[in-house]
Every structure is written in C-alpha cells, then in structure tokens.
Amino acid sequence: MAAVTPAPLRPVSRAGRPLMRAAGLLAVGALVLAGCSSPKNQVTVDPSAPASAGEGVAPELAEFYEQQPEWTACGDLECTTVVVPIDWEEPGGGSIELAVNRSRATGGDRIGSLLTNPGGPGASGTEALETVVIQRMGAGVKERYDLVGFDPRGVGKSHPVECVDGAEMDELVAFDADYSTPEGLEDVEARYGEFAAGCLERTGEVLEHIDTVSAARDLDVLRAVLGDEQLHYLGFSYGTALGATYASLFPERVGRLVLDGALDPTLDSDAIAAGQAAGFESALRAYVTDCQAGKSCPLEGTVDEGLAAVADLLEDARRNPLETTDPERPLTASLAFAGIAQTLYANTLWPYLTEGLTGAIQQRDGSRLLQFADLYYDRDPDGTYGSNTTEAFWAIGCADDRATTDPDEMRASAERMVEAAPTIGRFFGYGGVVCARWPVPEAGGLDSYTAEGAAPIVVIGTTNDPATPYVWAESLSDVLSSAVLLTFEGEGHTAYGRSNECITGAVDAYLLEGTVPEDGTRC
Template sequence: MPSQPQPRARALAAATLLLSATLAACGGSDSEDEDLSAQKLKWKDCPAPAASEGGGEAPSPLPGGGEWQCATMKAPLDWTKPKGGTIDIALIKATASGDKSDRVGSLVFNFGGPGGSGITTLPAFGSDYANLRTRYDLVSFDPRGVGRSAGIECEDDEQLDTYFQQDSTPDDDAEKKKLVDSVKAFNSACDKNSGKTLPHVRTTDTARDMDLMRQVLGDDKLHYFGISYGTELGGIYAHLFPKKVGRAVFDAVVDPTQTSEEGSLGQARGFQLALDNFAKDCTSKAADCPVGDTEKDVKDRIAQFLEDLDSKPVAGLPPRELTQTAATNGIAQALYSKDFWPYLTQGLEEAYDGDGRILMSLSDAMNGRDEDGKYNNLQAANVSINCADDKARYAPRYVEEKLPAFRKASPLFGDYLAWGMLACTDWAVEGQADHPDVGAAGAPPIVVIGNTGDPATPYEGARKMAEALGKGVGVELTYKGEGHGAYDSKNKCVREAVDGYLLDGEVPKTGTVCS
C-alpha cells in the first residue's frame, strides 16, 4: 500500500539527494560444480547507479584520495539448494587508507530499509566513515532483491504514482475496498514480475550471503556496521554464525522480540514523540514559529491540514497534487532527522498557503521517486523482504479493531500505520516467522546503540536486542538525541565509543550514556 515507514527504516540518502535537487536480474548460471567461496571478485571502477538503485552519477572520489570500486559476487538463488542456480550480488568498496600493517579487515555496512541500496548509500555517507577507513576496507552491497542484486520488480512508474497518491486511511467501505484492491494489485504485480525471486529474499538468505561475502573478501571474521533494519540482519547473522562475528555495531536498533503489529504500534509512538519534539523545538526558538504559536497549536494545525487534504488536495509537484497520504508520508520522512526539521517547517508553511512541493519532495524520497518520475525498487524490495520474513497476515476487519490502540499511540500517525499492516495481504510467499531469532551465544561483544528520540526504531528496541543477543554479547549504549540513528549525528561521545571499539577493540562499558 502507499509507503508507510516500516519498523526497519531506510537510510536518508535518497531524501538528501532529492531535496538538494528540489530546494540485476537473476543469473541463469548453473553452479553444480562451483565452489562459490573460492570465487575471485573482479574489482573495477563503479558505473553510474542503475535505475533500480536510484540512478545518478557514478560515485565521486573519496576525500583525501581513493576511488570507489565495484564487483559482483555470485550467491545461490536458493540457499537450501546451494549447488543450483545463482544470482549476482552487487558490491562496492573503498580500500583502507592507512598503513597495510594496521588494517583490521573489511567493514561491511547495511544501511537498512529493508530495500536500501548499499551501492548508492555508502558513497553518499562515505566521508562520515573516514576515520574507520584508516583501518578497514569499507564495503557495502545491494542485498538480494535490491537494486542490481536480483532486484524485485512490481508495478511501473505510472502505476506507482497512482499507488502512492491513494487514500491510505479509508473512512468508509468504498474507500476501504479501493485500498484493499490496490494492495492486492500491487502484490500480484510483484508475483507476476518477480515470482522466481520472492521466496528467496528472506533476511536469513541475506545473512548467508554475508557469510559467503566474508569468505570471498578473505576475512576470518565478519566486521559489521548495521543501521536500522541492518541491525536485524546483523542479529540474524550473529545467530546463524556466532563464531564468525568480528567487531560489530548495531545503530538505530530494531526490536527483535516484536511482531510486525507490535513494531508498527511502537513506531506510531516513536513518530508521535518525534513530532512532539519538533513542535517543542519550533516554538521554543527566539523567533516566532511560523507553523504554530504553541506546541499544541503546531500539532492541531497539522492535524487540521491533513484532514482538509482528505477531500481537497493542494498543488504539489505538477501534474501531481499533494494528497493526505503524500503529506503524511512527507512529514514522517522529515522526522527521521533533526537536520530535516527546517525543511518540515518550510514545507508546512508553504503547504498551508497552497504550495505542497516540499512535502511532496519528502514523500517522493520516502518512496524512492526521483525528480524525473522514475522509481528505484526501494518499496518493492521493502514489501517483498518484510512479507517473506513476517508470518503475520492482517485482514481489514482486524485493522479496524486495532485502530483505537493506534490512535491512542499517535493521533496523527495512528491510522496511517495501522492500515499499513495490510501490506502483506494475499502475498504470494508465506512469511517465515513471527519475529527473528537473534540469540548469539558464543559471539563476541556487539555494541548496540539506542537513540532516545528515534522515531522509526524506538529507543526500547536497543535494550531488547541487547538482551536477546545474550549475556555477554549485547553491550548497550544510549544516545540522548533526536533522529534515526546515533553515529551519523556526529555526537563526539558516540563517535569515540564506536571508533574505539571498531578500530582498537575497546569495548565500551554497557550502560554508557551519551548526550
């Protein structure tokens, strides 16, 4: 259905690129006699990102010198039949900048989603990890189902424009039927266009790809930096391969103990908290807040504006109008980072005067749409991976029964996130489990960072992940801040703790608090 923020939220690279502008199929090889762990990667200059990865220019050289290089790794399509056909997994790397004698190994990143392209995201944030690059090759990848790694295809660009503009919070039976029919049509298109791949995009499959990647990169241990959904992927890897875990950091942590319903409800609370903090920040400044006189006034005006949009959209990015769904989506996108709060303020101020372009740009970033109207496969992959992972399938009547609880959690985002639970209705592949198993007895310490103001992966998830990893494994660190994630906030305390661990093996004291 229209893009809802998921418990495993994507990184902000797409939004950053789009706002600045506005203000691989399955291989047919047969690997019966092929030892995939012995394959040699052929690194070469990176091409421009594929349309499914978001398009754009080839990655720029790294600050201070050094080039991004790309390669393709072959992995089994079906890990239960590892000698069968293969798929291509696209990789990107920046070689360590320091002395070779100080090199620890490769540091593999996953930036979340699920559905985010590591091929585009790592270069976009590469300068943030310059210190880590002194002792590591920085490596990321398009997980299976994403971008050039057997990317999932569902509906075309024109169909997606309609899909993401529709009313995702139905008020009557006719609107409810239209929404349900639209979700079924989208899911049917995924099956029609990517049916061979859909059963094989589970996070457990990607975790096995990462262990193959570890071997192909020549590392005895997997050193790993997971953000958002990447923390769940890292937890599953640690569960499957506890003895192969090296130094690992989980930032913006998914609660592995929750069902998808519990995750959505927790996220409703998280986005409401972020909205409350935005309203408080705006109205506490010396200059007048242009979107409200008090915290309550800010939120009341937003709620009234969204209610008005339900029947009367305003001008957006021509020829599209800013609908209630697009505006809610855009507001949610801006709450992922405090750096985006000024855009949200300006976007709301202009939308109240009938100009919805900024809010629509934010919504487009969430949905993976560029300024030329082309969609990457972020949302197709997001739905496909979530539905392959999560066993739950929710019916419209069940959602209606849960609406009061969601509205209590968030008057603004409750309906939006509750109806988002329909995303896996009539999905072609059975979901794997109610929630992932991340127990990793025998693994070394994993640093788990929770951000008290995180809207997408609420703070409580870090403690739950640390506990689920097991005694002596999960080392919890708290960041008292805003936005989705802690390391990229550039907070000195967080940076020193993470860098000290990854670079020098200094495990921070569990319970450390940074502010």
C-alpha cells in the same frame, strides 16, 4: 531556494499503509561535541591470522564460499559481483549475483573488511557507501578497514524486485485508503494485490527468496570471499536486524559488530508499526516545540495546539488534496505525511519542515511537502523512480512477517495506534492489507536471536529516534546474549557519524582496538 538534503529512507510505514518491517537509511545530522568515558574490555581479533574464511562449510556450498571475484575500478572505488544461491535450502537450484563495492584501507595496518548496510529494507548499500557511509567513518576506521558496501538480494543491482512502473507507483503512494467500510478495505487489498502480482510477474522466482534470513546467509559468503575469518559489520536501522540475524546464525564468526538505530527482529510487524507511530509522534512533538520557540512558525498556540494544526492539515489534504506546482499531482494526505516524515529523520532538517508547513497551512500550497515526499520515495522530477527501494521495502517485509488480515483485529490495533499517536497514528494501522494477497509464501525469521557464544556486540540507540524507537535498542541489547547498549541522548535516526564525539569515539575504539563500551554508557 535552498537545496534540501535528503534524509535517509525509511523505517516508516508507507504513508497511509503500515510498515512491514522497520527500515531506514542513514539520517543526516550535524555533529554536536560532547564527552563520555567508559571502562575498557577487549574483543580479540588477530588481523594477521591466516584467512581460513570458508572452513567448515558444507560441500554443496564450497563453490560459493571459495569463489574468487574479479575487482574492477568504478570511480574512486572497486566493484565486483558475488554469486549466492537463490534458495539456501537448495543451493544447486540456481544462483544470483550480488553487487559489491569497496573503498580500500588507506593505511598499512589493515584489520580486514568492514561490511556496511544502510537500512531499508531496500536501501542500496553500494550507493550508500559511495555517497554517505565513507563520509561518516572516522579517519582511523578508513585507514585500517576496507569499507564494503553491498546490495542485498532483491535490492539495487542485486536482482532487484520490480513490480510497477512510475505512473503506477505515483498512484499507489498518493492513494488515501478508506478502512472504514468492508468495501473500502476490499479496495485497498485489491490495489496491493495488483502490486503483488506485478512483483511476481516482473521479478520471478527470486521473489520467494528475498527474506532477511537468506540475506544474512549471503553475508557469510561475502565474509569468506573477502578473506575474513570473522565478520566485521556496521549496520544502520534495518541493517541492525540483518546483523542480529547473522550473529544468531553464525555466532562463532562474529567479529566486531555495531548495530546502530536498533530494530529488534523478535518484534512482529504490528509491534513495529505501533512503536514507530509513537516514535514519529514524539519526534513531531519535539519539532513543534522547537518551531514555536523560534520565529515564523506556522503552528500557533501551545504544543498540543500546534500538533492539532498538523492533524487538521492532514485531514484537509485527505478531504481536498492541496494544489502543487504539478497540476497532475495534488498533495494527498498520504503524500503530506510522507513529506513530514522525511524531515523528522534529523533535527537539522526541521527548518525545511517549517517551510513545507508554512506553504501548506497558510497558502494551501502543497508543493514543498510534495518535494519532500518525492525525496522519501526517491522519485525523480521526470516521473521515474531512482531506485527500487519502495518495491523492495514492501517485498522484503512480506517475506519476513505478515500482520493479521482479520478486519476486527486490524481495526482494534489501528485504534490503539491513534490513541498512542493522535496526530499521525492513523498512517500506521491496517498493516495486513499490503501482504494480504502476496503471491509467494512467507519465509519468516529465526526461532532464536540470542546469538549465544558471539563476541561482544555494540547496540546503539538514540533516545528520540522516530524510526527505530529507543526501546527497541533496549530490547535488542537484552535479546542478544553478548550485546552492550550505547545510548545517544538526542534527536534523529541513528547516531554514529551524526551525533557527537562521544559516540564516534566509543565506536571507533571498538572497531579499531576492540574496546567494548561499558553496557549502559550514555552520550
């Protein structure tokens, strides 16, 4: 049996419950060669300028901006920790440490540090740097930048959010919610209420301060500690919202920012869930079309009939969960959807979806889809979870924005999602239940995300991205005053390093020479 390459985690709502804020780690995809050209503009960055990185900060923040972390060897990389305030409104009230690692520039003409974020929210940037990000970078970028990964507050090794044990997480992600009655809705809210109480008990006061705005302020400390006057940054998926938030807070400190797989932070959680429902439906339709054009596809008939077969499978799993190789873990509808979603992040993973659907539809064997669901949730075979990505995903989402908890409004919204996405739309509704009993106040976002005065920012969208639909790249490029839109015409989540040489060349030219792609360039 071939090994499955895990697709990136997760700008999708948790199966059976809606998304708080888009997520997503790096998708895995094959390179397709193509060409494009665009006029040249320049971002002026002087790599030889003296580093007055902490200039102009408030006196009460000086200790954070002026700290000198000690770097130690960690495998082929260097690692350190950087201290930031727990509460940016009261910087003297306690601090936390952020885990940071870097790969030093291999050449002599160094530009500076390039901070990277793989998405989520909840994905570990230090792990991603080591396992995915470095491999995605062009040779010139690796020569001239220190590539830097970091775990945002609440994630990975940076005071991680902790809520439940492995068995409790198993139960939660497998649960098929019933929103059809007031009693069913109450039961779902109670389940997430218990999860939320566990987050506060196990995480403590940091739970109230893991929002995106706080994480963006942390980014500015990282910039200063690394000795850069401006922030050079590459963010994927949710990392684009983090980057856009930074640009809006510190427009004068924006260097070369690339936001790939764009999430527009002005969208509320209901709009994000609706967009993703349509996005995953479109990606699933593209998969079915491709599957039926090949051999041994378990989805017969027309494309619509193939989609109907997937819908029937999900309904079958809801009514009577499928057996798997683990007798204690049958495949529920929620797990089946997570397994399907996992394979839609990149079209190179579609053959694995065919394997999973073949077993589920023809033999009622849910083992393969359960394996994909476990990859999605980062669950290990021994029943433990390899990271806190799921807990952080929900917690950061509840910190940033909370959907309505009014039953009638949730029902109407859910009906619109099913209308837009008949096959999988029901897995994106009722977003308010997750945060309905969240034990700390909502932090919220910014009043404006225009980032007036920022240097040119490159926003990248993929035309059939399931997790961050292309319309979000269009809207984010409109919201950011200095943004230019670079488009990859293709399938899958994010583009740089997994699409074609046109995208790679445009991004590398921007990062290395400051050459800004013409707004509207398509690859």
